Amino acid sequence: MAVLEWDVLLAAGTVFFLGAISPGPSLMVVLRNTMLGGRKQGMVCAIGHGVGFGVYAGLAVFGLIVLLEEAPNVFLALQLIGCCLLIWYGYSMWNMEGDFEASAHNASNRQGFTEGFAIAFFNPKIALFLVAVLAQVLRPGMEFGSKVAVGLLGMTIDTLWYLTVAVALTGTPLLDKLKKNGVFIHRLTAVVLWGFALSIVFRVN
Numbered sequence: 001m002a003v004l005e006w007d008v009l010l011a012a013g014t015v016f017f018l019g020a021i022s023p024g025p026s027l028m029v030v031l032r033n034t035m036l037g038g039r040k041q042g043m044v045c046a047i048g049h050g051v052g053f054g055v056y057a058g059l060a061v062f063g064l065i066v067l068l069e070e071a072p073n074v075f076l077a078l079q080l081i082g083c084c085l086l087i088w089y090g091y092s093m094w095n096m097e098g099d100f101e102a103s104a105h106n107a108s109n110r111q112g113f114t115e116g117f118a119i120a121f122f123n124p125k126i127a128l129f130l131v132a133v134l135a136q137v138l139r140p141g142m143e144f145g146s147k148v149a150v151g152l153l154g155m156t157i158d159t160l161w162y163l164t165v166a167v168a169l170t171g172t173p174l175l176d177k178l179k180k181n182g183v184f185i186h187r188l189t190a191v192v193l194w195g196f197a198l199s200i201v202f203r204v205n
Helices: 006-021 025-061 064-070 072-094 100-106 109-121 124-137 144-169 173-180 182-204
Strands: none
Touching (some): 006 144, 025 182, 072 182
């Protein structure tokens, strides 16, 4: 019977949580989907982000990220895709209508999930973050069950955090205030995404 290594799970879980609550493009995308499509779309976006993060966590735990590091052309391509995605999202958000209510007819749960998944899956900094974190907590010879538990823990913490953000924001005066300042929110999100893309370009160079 597999025995979970609880000290490893505690260490990994702590860092996963601290990483999840750090502000960044993921938070902006979840907030935007919540404002655009309400609680349900925000929650679906959070789930999509958690799935994308979980894919990376699984890859990192089972050593496939190491393969990407040993194949720099593959990792470079991933970084470029991530930059293009961030730039495209930023452009589309900069040019969106200012009124979230007027834009709501274009909102959908599919859009929320897709944006949440993409902003996580095509984010090379998540891969680097996971490699740095897991290199410190994983041990040689760890049992399969413990490795799976670490990957699932990362996905669960990430999903629960962004679900909390989406649920807590819905129905509050803050959400109404943000909606009334739609142009500012759209363009602030665009600037954050562009800045993040620029930071990746500098890292590549």
